[in-house]
Amino acid sequence: MEPVLTADGVVQRYGGRRVLGPIDLRLEAGGGLAVRGANGSGKSTLVRIVAGREAPDEGGVRVCGKPPREADLEFRRDVFVLDEAVFYPDLTVREHLELAAIGHGAGGGAADLVGRAVERCRLAGHADMAPGRLSKGLQQLMMLAGLLVRPPARLAVLDEPERHLDGDARDLLAVLVEEAREQGTAVLLATHDDALAERVCDARTDLS
Template sequence: MGAAPDTKDGTAQHPDGTGEPVLEARGVVKRFGHVEALRGADFTVYKAEVVALIGDNGAGKSTLIKTLSGVHAPDEGEIRVDGRPVRFSTPVDARQAGVETVYQDLAVADDLSVAANLYLGREILRSGPLGRLGLLDRRAMHRGAAQALDQLGVRIPRVTTPIAMLSGGQRQSVAVARAIIWATNVVILDEPTAALGVVQTERVLDVVRRARDAGMSVVLVSHNMPQVLEIADRVEVLRLGRRAARFPADAVTTDDLVAAMTGSSNKRSEQN
């Protein structure tokens, strides 16, 4: 797998030389008072790939994903979706552009069912006068939830089960599935397997693989280097608020990634 070429105008291309990124950060700067969290950060996500974003604590990973998902507006630089500059003022703007994010705290409603969580904020109303009165079409949501979870291989007792009754891995899988179901461009996953056991982790990663194989683009933020190399197609390394390196995942080792994160890498990356 060779280096990803860049066009003369600076537009990054897919490693196979075709296509534009579905999501891209160009020279993004983000300041918080006197602290410059991002110092001209670049990042690219292509269609139907899992790209891992890694970096040491303080590298700017959280700030970058929050900028890509509409939580923070960049002070300089730009965000592009399908090659077009966009400006996200809120996470709703990002979701409307097809970018969904799952943070470590999951943001699932424990007292609601699995189906209700999947359709939270996107509820289906009943047809006719009952719908105009605000009554929900629960049967339609149950059918849709069951079908979507089956396609992604998410195993739960039933879609009417309250989230609070699920295991940690099941809860995480539902949160990831919800993002995948509604995203049209990219799903950003912030440490999706943190604090999960081996079996639960593998189930979540299987959901990610199925999403990628179905054509979805996935950004995986993780500190787990072996896991990154297991599931990612590419790896982008952030260091001190900038992209330090990017590699095809099948061409590096854990030691290479750690060296790039710490600034001691001698391995040639695709683009730094």
């Protein structure tokens, strides 16, 4: 079967300076690949490329058999991306998650699905607040809850999902990633957390 993600000879430059690559990646369904590297080594750049937000200067990337394109509806159905938190200022936590659930086909089951995700992600006391009023950690948990309100993605691209999370929340993050992999989701995890990478991934690539 074709891998969920391949990258061949990917290079990115900004202002003529090479900030990433050349890098090759290969990730099969249900696989977990950790991307490690110091600040500025290009992890977020790689995530943006795999998430279809920018094209590399050199090399090729394929996600589910096609070049990644964030604007493509099918791509957004196949790929879950967690990076910077972005919110609608007028919607509550629950409404954000309902929007995601409905967008991914939950129909009349959206409210129940969201209720369970909110409980599991420790958002129960905050579900009717605007995310902008929450701590960064709770905002991060809301982003993670997005994994629970949609059918399993073919690929999850996670950029430092551990940021702002305390120990218990990191444990929940690890469990959610493990569950996603068991359901067949391939996981690309850019992280500074070695313990998390060890626990939830079976391969790693180091950017320098």
